[in-house]
Amino acid sequence: MGHPDNTYALVADIGGTNTRVALAHGRQIVDGTIKRYSNADFHGLEAVLQTYIADQGGVDPMAACVAVAGPVHDGTATMTNLDWTIDKDTLYRATKAEKVAILNDLQAQGHALGYIDPGNIRNILAGPEPAPNAARLVVGVGTGFNAAPVFDLAAGRVVPPSECGHANLPIRNEMELRLCQFVSTAHGFPAVEDVLSGRGLERAYAFLGQEAGDPRERSSQDIVAACNDGSDERSVAAARLFTRILGTVCGNLSLIQLPFGGVSLVGGMARAMAPHLIEFGFGDAFRDKGRFAGFMSNFSVDVIEDDYAALTGSAAHLAAMTDG
Numbered sequence: 600m601g602h603p604d605n606t607y608a609l610v611a612d613i614g615g616t617n618t619r620v621a622l623a624h625g626r627q628i629v630d631g632t633i634k635r636y637s638n639a640d641f642h643g644l645e646a647v648l649q650t651y652i653a654d655q656g657g658v659d660p661m662a663a664c665v666a667v668a669g670p671v672h673d674g675t676a677t678m679t680n681l682d683w684t685i686d687k688d689t690l691y692r693a694t695k696a697e698k699v700a701i702l703n704d705l706q707a708q709g710h711a712l713g714y715i716d717p718g719n720i721r722n723i724l725a726g727p728e729p730a731p732n733a734a735r736l737v738v739g740v741g742t743g744f745n746a747a748p749v750f751d752l753a754a755g756r757v758v759p760p761s762e763c764g765h766a767n768l769p770i771r772n773e774m775e776l777r778l779c780q781f782v783s784t785a786h787g788f789p790a791v792e793d794v795l796s797g798r799g800l801e802r803a804y805a806f807l808g809q810e811a812g813d814p815r816e817r818s819s820q821d822i823v824a825a826c827n828d829g830s831d832e833r834s835v836a837a838a839r840l841f842t843r844i845l846g847t848v849c850g851n852l853s854l855i856q857l858p859f860g861g862v863s864l865v866g867g868m869a870r871a872m873a874p875h876l877i878e879f880g881f882g883d884a885f886r887d888k889g890r891f892a893g894f895m896s897n898f899s900v901d902v903i904e905d906d907y908a909a910l911t912g913s914a915a916h917l918a919a920m921t922d923g
């Protein structure tokens with residue numbers, strides 16, 4: 600069935616592997632309109648959006664917003680592993696919408712806060728009741744790593760982008776130093792997302808294999824599955840290493856941004872690791888800040904278990920643009 604009127608907005612989330620597209624009405628994703636496409640099947644943004652529009656019976660959206668897993672500069676997004684042109688002109692052409700926006704995907708995740716079904720939010724670390732409009736922080740761990748602070752101001756919500764997954768990997772002990780050396784030997788530079796990502800968990804596993812003189816490889820799915828059923832000690836050790844570094848990095852970002860409104864972890868790896876984060880030392884590493892250890896209990900930490908939150912955030916961003 601089509602959607603012939605143009606009160607709809609089109610929203611898309613372009614990840615490293617897949618593009619998710621949906622229609623939104625105000626801040627609500629319209630039930631049954633979410634589709635997921637493999638990027639490899641399309642030669643560009645126009646092709647995937649036009650396929651979606653045709654799938655929806657030729658919908659004529661009044662506005663469109665895409666969230667992209669890469670830096671956005673002067674209205675143009677770039678992605679390391681995808682050579683699509685993602686800019687406003689292409690988005691206007693593909694959708695014929697009157698208003699278009701391009702966000703970094705973590706910005707979109709920030710715009711989604713407050714519009715996520717509470718049933719999709721899992722608490723990891725409790726914190727005090729936040730003041731209204733306290734600053735928040737979203738941290739994404741999936742194909743890559745990134746974060747964005749979220750500020751609710753009188754003029755509206757502001758979510759400044761970052762590329763903090765490409766900052767140096769922090770080190771707290773001998774083993775993390777050896778992991779860092781293992782990563783830099785392979786990549787020339789030890790970035791946060793070289794460990795805090797799906798591939799990163801696989802790297803932590805490979806590093807432990809090298810240390811044990813038994814180099815075996817495992818996919819991140821198999822490592823997480825082995826943690827879930829306790830069938831492989833090295834998988835548990837790799838996930839513990841990953842989890843502690845995630846706690847350290849989230850603690851560092853919290854000291855930089857002071858998210859008294861809470862930290863929200865998003866992305867496929869955050870969801871997959873959510874049941875193990877406390878057991879594997881996330882809280883201890885998060886609080887491991889010397890004289891500021893007690894101060895860290897000001898920040899609650901949740902995992903958002905909604906794979907489509909970036910779509911909701913893109914819709915919220917367009918609605919805020921329209922409202923004001």
Ligand SMILES: Nc1ncnc2c1ncn2[C@@H]1O[C@H](COP(=O)(O)OP(=O)(O)OP(=O)(O)O)[C@@H](O)[C@H]1O
Pocket residue numbers: 613614615616617618668740741742743796797798819820821823824866867868871
């Ligand atoms: N259940 C899981 N167990 C282990 N690893 C997982 C699981 N789900 C996702 N991952 C890993 O997380 C990464 C994908 O994360 P996410 O789903 O957030 O994707 P993305 O960054 O939005 O990109 P895309 O949508 O293109 O995959 C991959 O490295 C994948 O192997």
